[in-house]
Each structure stands twice: as structure tokens, then as C-alpha cells.
Amino acid sequence: MEQFEKYEATCEEELAAIRDSLQILGGKWKLRIMRYLNNHVNETNTFKKIQRGVECISAKMLSKELQELEINLLVTRTVMNTRPVTVNYAMTEYGLSVFPVADSLVNWGLNHRQKIK
Amino acid sequence: MEQFEKYEATCEEELAAIRDSLQILGGKWKLRIMRYLNNHVNETNTFKKIQRGVECISAKMLSKELQELEINLLVTRTVMNTRPVTVNYAMTEYGLSVFPVADSLVNWGLNHRQKIK
């Protein structure tokens, strides 16, 4: 029963970690954007190009999501010295670590669809 | 470049699966509730008891979340023949399958906190 309290505390730590994960994987766009970048890894991925590639995302959302991805060290933003300026986005090495986690979500989700159907 | 289109389609399927997963793992309460149930597996887990165990959840939210968990076959709801009625909630065998996925989120999240800090 003391153990009861203890568990709740540990649980909170884990839930905080999950919250961090979900802030990145759980949104509507971030994973889509990262998948796009990862799939066009040898190209220059400008803002407009990403916007065209990620269906229906507004400039506002794309801007916001890219900023958050950059803050989280998952994506790099590089301003190139052209006229007019072009900006290139790319996955970081670290950013690639989200994909295995995403895959485990995909697998569970696919199985779940079968189960529920 | 034809491959481009093809990828986008596959991507959509996977993203739908992820959405399913996140509907369950991504909410504010469902995982907390499931963890509570799983950690009190040999007890009778009534509505009120769960509400006390899962910090700060309102009756409305708990009611709604439990319904969704039941629909998704993750939790069972058993009305017991007492006066006044008591209702018992428990994880299903299938429901347990969410925990490994949750763990992979926890691990990534914990690592990410270190990385960002």
C-alpha cells in the first residue's frame, strides 16, 4: 500500500517521457514531414517543396512544425546564400531515431485495425 | 519519380495506422487508466476507485475514456449484481499489448529529455 504511492510517482516520470515522445510523434504533421525529408534525403528540401510534398499542410503549420523539429534537434535548417534566399531542411542523424519508434506504432496500429474490424 | 507517388500512398496507410495507435496512446488519460488497471490487476477496480487512483481525472473524462477503451477491446466492463451496483473494469489480454509500445515511447522520450537538456 506504500508501494501504491511509489508506483504512482514512477508512473508520472514515465508519463512525462511519453508526453515528450507524443509531442513529436503525436501531432498531425511532424512525422509526415520527417518521413518526407527522409525519403528525399539526397535532394534540396525547401519550404515550398516540403509544403507541396506534405499534402494540404498550410504555411503556418509547416513553419511552426519545422521550428519545433529544429528545436528538438531532429531537423536542421540551412539558409543558402542565393537570391532570393532558399532554405534547406534535412533530418539529423539523431532525428532518424524516431523512425523505429514510429514503426512500432505502425505495427500495433495495423494489427489493431484487424482486431477491431 | 513514379516511385514518389507510390511512396506517398504507402505512407498514408501507415499514417492511418499510427493515428489509430495515437488515439489510444496519445490521449491524456487512456494510458494512465490502463496502467492503473494493470497495476491493480487482482483487485476490484470500480469507477470511483479508478477515479481516485488516476490523479485529477473528472468523472466525465473517465467515463468517456473507459467507453472508448471498451470499444477498442482493451478493457472489460462488468456490472456486478450488488446494491448499489458496482462496476468492475479490467484490462483484457489483448489490452496488455499496448504496454510494449508504450515502453518504446517511454524509452525514446527519456533519452530525448537527456538529449535536449
Added chain:
DNA sequence: CGGTATCCATGTTGATACTG
């Protein structure tokens, strides 16, 4: 091109009160 600013529609969550 690469965004930001503003306003608005919608969905999610909470507080409070109430019922069988």
C-alpha cells in the same frame, strides 16, 4: 522564396450540478 500575423471554426477538456 520563405515565411509571419490575424482572425476564426472546431475539437478537447474541465467544473459544476444532477440522476437512478
Added chain:
DNA sequence: CAGTATCAACATGGATACCG
């Protein structure tokens, strides 16, 4: 005890216009 109903607050996302 086990919820539901109602209203309010807040977060999310989109439409549109505009700037350097």
C-alpha cells in the same frame, strides 16, 4: 455508486492577407 448533462475554457488547426 456510477455515471450523464450542461456550459465554459482552452488548445489546435485552417483561411486569408501580408512582409522582407
